[in-house]
Amino acid sequence: MIFAVISGLISAAILPIFSRFKKDLVPKLYPFIPLGIFIYLASFLQHVVSEGAQFWSYSWIPSFGINLDFRLDGLSLLFGLMITGIGALVFFYTSYYLKEDKYLDRFYGYLSMFMAAMLGLVLSDNLISLFIFWELTSISSFFLIGYKNEDDSSQKSALTALGVTGFGGLVLLAGLIWIGHVGGTFSYTELLNSSEILQNHQSYIWIVILVFVGAFTKSAQFPFHFWLPGAMKAPTPVSTYLHSATMVKAGIYLLARFTPLLGGTDIWNWTLIIVGGFTMLYAAIHSLFRTDLKSILAYSTISALGILVFLLGIGTEDALLGAGIFILTHALYKATLFLITGIIDHETGTREVTSLAGLQKIMKPVALAGYLAALSSAGVPFLLGFISKEVMYEASFHFGSWAILLTAALVITKIILFVAGFWVGIKPFTGSLPEEHKSAKMPSPLLWVPPVLLASLSLIFGALPWLLDGLMQSVFTSMLPEAPEIHLAVWHGFNWILGLSLITLAVGLVLYYTLKPSKKLIENVKTFDRIAPIQLMENIAMSFQGFAEKWTGFFQNGFLRNYVITILLFLTVLAGYRLYDGVDIHLDWNQISQITPSEFLVVILMVTSIIFALVTKTRTGVIVALGIIGLANCLFFLYYSAPDLAMTQFSIDILLVLLFMLVLFQLPKNRSFSTRKIRYRDGLLSLMFGSLIAILALEVFEAPSYSEVSDYYAENAYILAKGKNVVNVILVDFRGIDTMVETVVLVIAAIGVFSLLNLNLNPKSKD
C-alpha cells in the first residue's frame, strides 16, 4: 500500500533523470502509474464492501505518535478510485493536449506528485500524516496552477491559491493537534471511540472552527472561494483534475471524514448549512454572469461544493447518502465538461460560449459526451445526476421546520446549475456552425475517449444504480457507522420529490431558452467587485505589506543610536518593572566599610570630572577629565588591594591620554548637533539606565557570594604554578591560553591602527 501511495512521489523524483535520456517516453509511460494504482485499489473493492475498512501500518516517528497508517474504507476507496481513475484519463488526455509543450515532462512530474499527495490524504489514518499530505496537495497544486509561469496572471492565481489553501492548512494543523491533544491519540480509527469526549470537551467549538477553516479554504467555500476561479488559469487537464475530483474535494473529504467524529452537534450542522447554502446560491448565480466556459465551470464547481457542504450540514441519513452519491456524480460530469472544454479550446482556439455553436457536426463523440454530462448535471432520469438529486431533495424536504427554505434554496441552485451545465455541455454543439469555426477538426482519440468514457459511466450508473450499491453502502457506513442498508433505484414512485425534480427540469429548460449568456451581464455586476472577497484579501495583503514596511522602517531605521535607545529602553522598563514588582533591598550595614577622608576626596574628584567631561565644550578639557577619571579609578584599585590593576590602569590611562593628545589637532571641532529636546530625552534615558545599573549592583552586592573558584586559584597558585602573585598566576598560567588569545586581539588592533595610519585612499595626494 505504501508503495502505491508514494509511487507518484517516486516517479516525480526520478523524472528529471529519466526525462534527460528518454523524454519522449514520459507521456507514454506515466499514464500507466495512476492506471496501475486504480486497478490495485479496485481489487480491494470486494474486501471493503464485505469486510469493512482495511488497515496498513508503517512506523514513522512512533515517539510522537506519528505513523504512516493507512485506512481504506468506503470513503477513502471512493476518493482513491476517483483520484486514480480520473487521474489516469487526465494523464492520457494530457499526453496529446500538451503534446507540443516544452516542459511536458515537468508537468507530469507535478501531476504525479499531486496525485500521490491526494492519495496519501484520503488514505491517511494518522491525523498528522493527513496534514502533511494535505499541505503537499497545496504545494503541488501551486506548481500546477502556475504552470504557465511566464504569465503574470498565472503566477498571481497560483500564489493566491497557495496563500488561501496554505493558510487553511496551518489552521487545520492547529485543529488536528488539538484533537490529538483532547483525544489522546492521532489515530483516526482510535479517535472514533472517543467522539463523545471530543464533543463534550470545552474546546470542542475551537476545534470545529479550526477544522472548518481548513476545509472551507480547500473546498472554496464563501468567503474563501475566490482562489478557485483564478486557478482556471492552469491548463485544462489541471482544472479537470483539481476541480472535479481531487483538490477541492479534499475539504469535503475532511468534513465527511470527521462527521462521525465531530458531527451531529448544532454548531457543526448549522455552520455547514449556512456556509454551504450561501456558497451554493452565491456561486450558482455568479456562474450565470460568465461567458468563458471555464469560468462558468469554475463557479458551478464552487456551487456544487456548496451543495456538498450543505448536505453534510443537514447530516441526516438521506443527506449523507446524497453527499456520497453526489461526490461521484459531480466528479463524473464535471470532469467530462472540463475535458470537452479543453477539446473545444484546443480545436477552435476560443472558450467564449457566445461564439460557439454547432460543433456536433465536426466532433460527434465529444458532443455526445457533452450532452450526457449536461443531462447528468441537470438531473435527467437514467443519468446519475437524477439519483443524487432525488436523494438530496429527499434529505432537505424532510429536515424539520426549515425544510421549505432549505429545499427552495437547493431547487434554485439546481435550476441554475441546470442552465450552466447546458451552456457548457450543449450550447457549443447545437445550432448552426459559425463560419469562423468551420476549419475545426475532429480531435485525436486520446482527447475524446476520456470524456466519452466518463460520460458513459454517468449513464451506466444512472440507468443501473444497483451497480453502486456496494460501494455507496460502504461510503455511507464510513460516514455513519450505523447506516441502514441502501438500495439505489431510478424509480421512487409518484411523490413530492419527483414533483420537485420535474419543476427543476421545466424551469431550467425555460431559463435555458430565455437566458442567453452575454458579456453585458458581466458589466452589470462589475460594480460589486469592490466588496468582493478577493478584493478584500488583496487589500489586506497590500496593507499588511505596508504595515511591515512601516514597522521595519521604524525599528530598522539605520541609526545605530536609535537601536541602542530601543534596546536600553526595553531593558530598563522590563528590569525596572521586575525590580519594582518583587524585589526588596535590605542593606546590611556591617558589610559597608568606613569612608576615609582620602577616599572621599577621590570620590569628589571623580564625580566632578565626570560632570566636567559631560558639560565642557573644549576637547582638551574632556581628555583631561578622562585622564583624571582613569587615575581616580587607579586609586580605588590601589586602596582596595589590587596593585596589579592600579599599575595597568595607570599606564593605560597615560597612554590613552597621550594618544588622544597626539591626534587632537587632527580631530574635528567639538560641535553639538542635537537639539535641546533630544538631549533631555537622552539624558533621561541615561539616568534611568544608570540608576538601573546602580540598583542591580546593590542587589548583587547584597546577595551572598560564593568563592570556590577564587579559593581554588588562591590555594593552588603556589603549589601547582609556583607563583605567589595569584592574579598573575591566573593570567599567565591557569588561563594562559586566554591571555595569549588576548594578546592576539591586541596585535590585531595594533595592525588595524597601523594600517589606518598608513592608509592612503587617494594616491595622488600624499599625506
Place this chain on the structure above:
Amino acid sequence: MELLLIFIIGLLHAAGIYMLLRRSMFKMIIGLILLGNGVNLLIFLLGRLVKGKPPVIDEASKVFTEIYADPVPQALILTAIVIGFGLQSFAIILIKRVYKVLETDDLDELNSTDEEI
C-alpha cells in the same frame, strides 16, 4: 564606601550612555571609555572590597594564612583594561581617518557606503 562606589558606577554608566548617544563621533568614543571604566569598577565592586590585602602569598608561606582580596575579578578587569585600550585606540585612529577623508564628525552624514571618495 561601597554605596559611594555604587553611585559612581551608576553615574559612569549614565554618562557613558549619554555620550554614546551623541551624534559626534568624538563624544561617542568618550562614552565608550566612560562605560568601560564603569564596567570595570562594577566587576571590582562585586568581587567585594577588601582593604590592604592584595592576593599575593607571603614570602614565607605556600598558601594564604589570612583573608585576601578575590583574585578572579582582578584578573578579569586586568584583561578588560587591556582589551579596552586596544578597542579605544583603534576607535580614536578610526575617527581621525574618517574625519580626514569625509571631513565630518556627524554620524548622520555617514549613512551611505557607496559614496565616491
